[in-house]
Structure formats: C-alpha cells, structure tokens
Amino acid sequence: MKLIGSIAAASLLIAPVLSVQPYLFAFGDSLSDNGNTAIQDNNIPYWNNRMSNGPVWNEYAAYFNRLKLVNYAHEGSVTDNDLIASATGIKVGVPSLKDQISRFSATFKNITTPEILAKSIASITIGSNDLKAIATLGSSKIVRGVSAADAAIKSMIRSIDTLHSLGFRNIIFSNFPQPGDVPAVSINSKLESLIASISTRLSNICLSEKVNILNAGYKDKFKKFTIIDLHKTVAVFKNSGVMDVTNIRNTTVGCFIENKDKNLVSKCNNPEGYYFFDSAHPTAIVHAVVGAIVSEALISSKGYSVSPEIVKNLVSKYKLHNVYSGSGPNLNQTFISVLKEKEYNMAEAESNYQKIIQDITS
Template sequence: MKKQVVAAGFVLFSFMLSPKASAASFSNFFVFGDSLSDTGNVFAATGGLIDPTTAFPKNPPYFQGRFSNNRVWVDYLGNELGLKPTPYLISNPAIPNQGLNFAVGGASSGQGNAVVPSAPLPGVLRQVGLLTQPVVQANQKLDPNALYAVWGGANDYVFGQATNATQTVKNLSDAIGLLASSGAKNILVFNLPDLGKIPLALATGQSNNLTALTNDHNQKLAEELDKFSNNPNLNLISVDVSSVFNQIQANPGEFGFKNVTSPCVVGNFQTIISVCSQPNDYLFFDSVHPTTNAHKLIADAALAAIEAKSVPEPAINLGILALTAFGAMGTLKCQQKRSALVSK
C-alpha cells in the first residue's frame, strides 16, 4: 500500500473513525510555511510582544498574530492532536515539548521572504534548515514520533517572480527530503487552492495566470511526492486543499458561506478601509487569506488524512464496506462537512 494518502480519497473510512483516533501517536508538532500557517512569528518580529497596537498583522481585526479573523488550521489541528506548537520567534532556545511553528507570513518556498525580500525572515526551505541543521551537526536525529507539516508556494506566484512551478516545487521537495533524511517519519504536505480565485487575483486580472500556475504547481508537487512513496520509513500524508476550496466555492451554502469571491476586509495590511460585520459569512477575510471557518475545514481535511493512516488494510469486500458507511450517514450529521470535503 502506498505511504502517500490524499485527503480526498477515503470518505468511507472517515465515518468509522474516532475524531481523535491518531491524537496519541505524535509527540510533537512542527510547522513550516507562510501566512496561512503563521501563528505569531511576523507579529513577534514586528514588535507585537512589546506594542501589539503597532505590530503586523494589526490586532484587531486580525486575531492574535494570525492572518485571519480567528484561529488558523494549525490551531485547530493542534487542538485535535493535543499539541500546541510555539511560534519559534517567541520560544525558548530549547525546543518546547509540543513543537515549534516556523511558518512566517510572506515566506517564499525557498530561503527568503517573497513579500518583503529585504526582511531577514526565512522561507520554507530555510525554516526546515533552522530545525534540521543543529540536529545534524550534533549527530542526532529528529524526533521520529513527531508530526511535521509543510505548506508553501503561494507567495512565489502571487507576490514573487515565479513563472512556472519548477523551482517552487523543487524547494518544497528538498524541504521534505531534508526532513526525511534527518529522521522525520510523519510529514504532512498540502497542495494549493486555486490562486486564480482569490479576491486579489479577481481584482487585478491575474486569475487565468494564477490558475495555470496553481495547476502546474499541484501536478508537479504530486509527481514529486510520488518519488518518496518507495521509502518504507516515511509516512507521507497529502492534504488536497485544492479540492476542499473547489467544493466550498461550488457549494458555499453547504459549508456555511454566503460570499466566496469578495474579502471581508477592504484595503491592505497597512491601511484598512472597512471590515464586514459577519466575517464568517465570507470565505476570504482579506484579499488573500481565508477566514477562520475555512481554516477549520482545512484542519478537518488534514485530520481526516492523518486518521486514514490508522485504518488497517480492509479484509472485507469494499462494496459491503461502502454500504455500511453510507447506511451510517443518517446518524452522523455532525460529520457532514468533513465528509463533503473528502468525498470527491
């Protein structure tokens, strides 16, 4: 059986799993990414621990260093796993016992920052190096029982100069390879939602170009992940965020959204003109970042992908299993959103 599992492929199994079936299996939670995963690094870097009123992103309307109106997927998934990774810029030198979040708003897939190139803030590949380099130099290994999450690339296309996905995907593949060679066993990898559908793209006429880049990215990323499938020591878990957002945008009401094209926040990060009264009616909080309810659905997809790994090879006929699962749907309304996310 392949080690790589895509979140969209196991609706039948998700009905039969406890919500915290995998919670006890991870000792730490390490996160590498950009503003979609940042839980306070940019906020700390811009003085948020000293004067929150002048830090970035501004609080309010942004929530406690997150680029959203409330918690992001890292918070929601961490809660399900019983782990709370600390933003690395506000952590102690010693690694906290629940992990670290290295994700930085504006991070490129590589070494630096795509939004503010002059800022001394690490890209995704560099973030991985911040964790692995000291471990390797000490002739040690990363914690094999921890969960490592890698999500990046969007800034390369939206704010950077990337005209195709080749280098971006290579950076992410190199990051995954570096984690694996340093001892990581459980690596969660996210693809990109259609960047051509974010409000910024719609407003600036970049939709066609960004959609093409997204498709190129997701295809190349899938091909790179397949290369790791022959490693018996690697538990590579893919989360199909593209499908999650496609389903939300095709049927917004099913997921509780009323607006999937316009941002709640009008303006830019420096100058906020207005903020809507009901942010969670919107898929996008600002022109590029999802609202917290969208982050909940991303976390649901990630948890479902993780839980799939706890399901053994079925010894019974899959047709019988399917009938059993669908027969249970009527009594499992509480999982309706998650099943919709992973059913296509």
Template sequence: MVVSAKFVDNTHPISEMYVFGDSLSDAGMVFRATGGTYPPQPAYYQGRYSNGRVWVEYLSDRLHLTPKQTNNFAYGGAITGNVGNAYVPSLLAQVQSFTQTHQNTNPNSLYVLWAGANDYLQGVTNANIPVQNVTQAIASLSKVGAKKILVGNIPDLGQLPATRTNANSANLSTLTQEHNQGLRRSLKLLSQQNSNLEIVTFNANALYRDAIANPATFGFTNVSNPCLSGSNACGNPNQFLFWDAIHPTTAAHRIISDIAFSAIQEAGIVTPGVISQQSTHFSTMDY
C-alpha cells in the same frame, strides 16, 4: 486521494507537531518579530493573518496536543526558496534552522509543510522551482528522522479577491495547476525513493474550489469578497471564505483543519484513541 496501505497498521499516536510555511500557518512569528506591529490589531487576531486561530491550531486540538507539543516555524510572507530577509525566513530556511538543532527526531512527530503561494504572487513563473524547494524541505526533514509528513497543495491563486479581476488571474490559475500537479508527482517519487516516509497531502485546492462553487454547503454566504475592508470588518465573518483579499477567515481555517485531519486519519497516521468527532463538509480529494 490514494493512500498507501502501509499507513493503515500504524498504532503510534502523534506526540508532537512541527509546522513550516507561510501566513496560512503563521500563529504569531511575524507578529513577534515586528514587536507586535504586524499584522495589525485589532483587524487581525493576536498575530494571525485572520480573524481568529489558524488551521494548524485547530488541527493540534484534534490531535490532543498541548501548546508545548506544537512547534510552529511558519512566517507570513515566506516563499519556498532560500531568498528571504531578517524577518521572514523561507520554507527551506525554516527547515534548515530546525534540522541544525534536531539531529535526531521523534518518529511519532507530525511535520506539516504548506507553502508556495507567495512565490507565484511575488512573480515566480516556473512552477518547478517551488515544487523542488518543497520536495527538498521534506527530504531534509527525512534525513534527521522525520517520517510522518503532511503537505498542502495550493488553492487557485487566480480566484482570490486580490487577484480574480486583474490581468494576471488566468496565469496565476495556470501556475497553481502546474504547481499542484508537479507537487503530486514529486511527492509520489519521494515516497518511492524512501519507504520510511509517510507523506499525506491535503487538498486545499479542491476545498477552495468546492467552497466557491457551493458556498452554502460550507456555511458561507460570500466567497468572493473579503470580510475586512481597510480597517472595517463585516458583521458576519463566519459566513465569509476570505477575511482579507488573500487570507481565509478562521471559519475557513477550521474547515481546512477538518480536511487535513481527515487526510491523516484515512492514512492511518492517527489512531482511534486520538480521533475526535468531526463535522467535515468535504470529501473530494482529486487534484
């Protein structure tokens, strides 16, 4: 990953975090919206789409933020565009609800965006559309003063337990590649157009790829099957990459937080005062 040198001299700690996205970042929004019925307990942990906490919660810990300093707008099932429903606002709708009530933002806040997978899983075949939506979401945040942006690319959607053996697997893999390449180009252009923006990307795609190719490196013994089958869970979830047929285990979420933290650390967005010891297993940052 190439990081602009302008990040290196940043001496301000992150004071707040705002999260926008889908089920990979949802820490209970859909659960509360459905009166605690979905995702169902005890198969899922306290409204998370996993067996424990999700990556942004681990990242919050790494940044020494309190729960009051972490504001999570992510909804499971969210797509990037404006189409949504009463329970699940899209990425753009989440950002819009934030910008309407925050006309001036703290420049030392971190804004996290990770979305796009649901668009393709729900049938979108043009990668330009989700990429444009993510880019528009970042531009909207920048207009109210957001400066520090953390963006995730998407893992290979053709290699999920739910998709890898079906007829659409290869097409989903192609769309994933197109999305990630388009996202990289769009974020680079956005940074060039707005010198105040500090955009850092964490490479979820490479992490999943490396975990599937070298599971033992990450402490996994099973990277192809879900731990959860129906309502029955395996006895060793920490050794599984996937909790269900789509979502990672909390063990995988912890590793995702490691690479995200490493990315913002390399960018100079976090200072030595907030850097804790880390045990990341991940170094490859190519797309």
C-alpha cells in the same frame, strides 16, 4: 493547502489517536503562522497575529489529534529567499521555508533522528508568496516566470527531503491554490493572473508527480506524504449543504478588503459568514474544517480526500459549530484556553527546547 484548520469548545470531539507525546512541527507562510510575525495593520482586526479571525489550521489539527504544536511558519514566507531575489529582484524579509527548517534543525539537533522524530508530524504550507512575486515579472518574462515556479517547487521538494532525512515519517503539505480561488488576485492585472495560473498548474502537476514517486520510494519506511488540495477545499465550500452546516454565505470576497495602498475599502460585521477574512486568508471556521481534514488524513489508512459529504460529516464529528460562541463572531474561549497550554511559536520553542526534547524522547 495541506492547508486549513479550526476549533470547537469543551464539547469538541477529540479523536484518540496517539499514546505517546508526539508534536506537530509546522513550517510555511501566513496560512500556518500562529504569531511568529507581528502584523502591522490598523484596518483589519487580525486575531493574535494570525492572518485570520481565529486560530489557524495546524492549531486545530494538533488539538484534534492530541498533539503539541511547535510553529516556525512566518507570514510572507517563500520557499527560498535567494531564489526569489534572483528571479524577481524582490527581497523577502522573513525566514523562508528553507531557513525555518535549518533553524529547527539547529535548535533540535539532539532529537533529529529517525527513531525519535518518526513519532511526530511535519506540515508545510508554502508557495503563494512565491507565485505572487513571480507574477510581477510581466509578459516579456513568462518563460522566466515558469522557470522560477519550477525552481520553487524543486526547493520545496528539497525541504521535504530534508525533513525526511531528519527523521519525519509523516509529512503533510499543501499544493498551490489556483489564482481564481483567491480574491486578492483580482487586484492584479489579467496578465499577472495568467502567469500565476500557468505557474500554479505546472507546479501542482510537478508536485503531485514527485509525491507519487516519494511515496513509492519510501514504502516500508515512510508512513505517508499527504497533499491538501487548496483548490478542492475552496470549491467544496461553495456546496449549499456545506454552506448550511458551516454558516458560510460568501466564498468570493473577503470580509475586510484593502486596496493596494492598504486603505480599507469595505468591511463586514459578520466574518463568521465568510470564507475569506481578508482578500487572501480564510476565516476561523475554514481553518477548523481544514484542521479536521488533516486530522482524518493522519489517522486514516485510506489517505486524504475531500467532498461535500465528507466535510459535512467532519463538522458533525468534530462539533465545528462550536468554533464560535453563540451566533456571533466571538471565538469559543474554552478551546482558546487549551491552546495556550499546548503550543509554542518559534521564539517560545527555542526558549523551551529542552522541555520539548524531553517530551518527545520520554
């Protein structure tokens, strides 16, 4: 994803990165949503309207980089609602990535200049819900499905271009996860999984090629486009050394599992030992690691990379063993108290936009 983030407590190491008061503006889906969408689920104890048992990756990344966070992401979001409705007939009821950026632009029109927003960072996690919708098209519409996936990628690229035109000079975004990485895909038919897999691979190839072009084209005036590879992130947690330092023991199924009818079929008592909290969304420690990876990508001149050794070093550097209090699943409250003072969801941002503008322009 440029996806994933997490937390520790008072003992967390905070990298001294920026001397001004920049912001991290987050857009996208449930991997980034910090409470914009009210979650209606009595079976799974989601934390404060996050699709996890704790804060999401951009909350950790902002904390580690001493940034304030403005979050427009919504659970269930796609790249473009009209595109998905036209391709699949599915009507999405939350703001798309395109809608979120339009709303941001309308609210913060007084600061959307290259000179001002260049101090801040934008992040995007999107695509999983597009592919989920596209995978329902069936075998007779494989060509249509691949075409829709290509259109979703082009829509995402247009959104990135829009953020750049508004003034952002650091943009972080995720690629599309491989269907085999996500337990929820096993619920779908083999055909749907095949369509999703083909669409994902083609989409990620196109996205990587486009990003290379963007980075080359924006040389001298753009700091960097950075992609967080979700497939590599899942894979690295299967390394025994990474499992030891993060205390994750299960990377293949969720702690809480519901069937298609939203009935709970299984649950665990130790979510801190799982990569997935439900059948699709990571736990707090995974989000924390992604937040640390993103933090390093923001401050490194060498770009983004991930490996077992890098992750083990980040767990130590950012003291990610402090995400939870003690050996149980309870979150470290020292970090949680800091979060409340450093972030805004969409409604809060629109109520406090003058203060945010003052922060960035001062």
